[in-house]
Amino acid sequence: MVKISLIICALFMNCVAYAQSNFNSKTIGIGVVVADIERSLDFYVNGIGMVKTGNFTINEEFGKRSGLTNGVAVAVTILKLENSPDASEWKLMSFGKKATHPNEKYIQDDTGMQYITIQVKSLKPIIERLKKQKVTFLGTTPTPLSKEAHFVLVQDPDGNFVELIGPLE
Incomplete structure (x- = not known):
């Protein structure tokens, strides 16, 4: 019985290791849509201390084809805690409008991130x-x-x- 338990445990650990090996990066890039890009950049760069590490634009055609937008272009600014390939990306973008969900006072006030x-x-x-x-x-x-x-x-x-x-x- 102990042998069977050890075999099952070994098989399970191999499955967990196999599942983890499917990722080619140990970081997660997080895209955040903000109302005012300059205000958010000021908060994250000058307040928190993040660094700008790059930017890119999602053009109208790619936005529509990929399903990210309905054909609206958007500029994305990449921030990191440090300029390192091992640092996660905090990607800010703005469509120039305020959120449609209510402002939260506590984390339980809304769903999502x-x-x-x-x-x-x-x-x-x-x-x-x-x-x-x-x-x-x-x-x-x-x-x-x-x-x-x-x-x-x-x-x-x-x-x-x-x-x-x-x-x-």
Whole structure:
């Protein structure tokens, strides 16, 4: 019976490893449609500290053919936490209009992607930059998680929640 359990476990672990091998990158690119591209870039670059690493345009023909848009062109700006091939892409684009869903006050107020979590080396410089931008800090933050880590919660200009976790200094 133990042998059968070990064989099943080994087969399962091979399946899990096989499923994971289907990906050629360990990062995820996330596209975010924003109301005001300049305001969002200011928040993410000058407030959070992300870096611009590139851009591209989805033209009308590709937008329609691919199903991304109904034939509307859009410029996409790529941001990363650092300019590295191992860093995930945060791709901002704008169609120049506000969201049709209500602004969320808490993560349970809507469905879909609600927040991102960014692990940082030091919260202090980010907190200072966000305060200069007059970004509202949510809850009682920074909130201690442990001796080494604190939690800060803010929202970007479109209401997406951004969790920042790391030491204060």
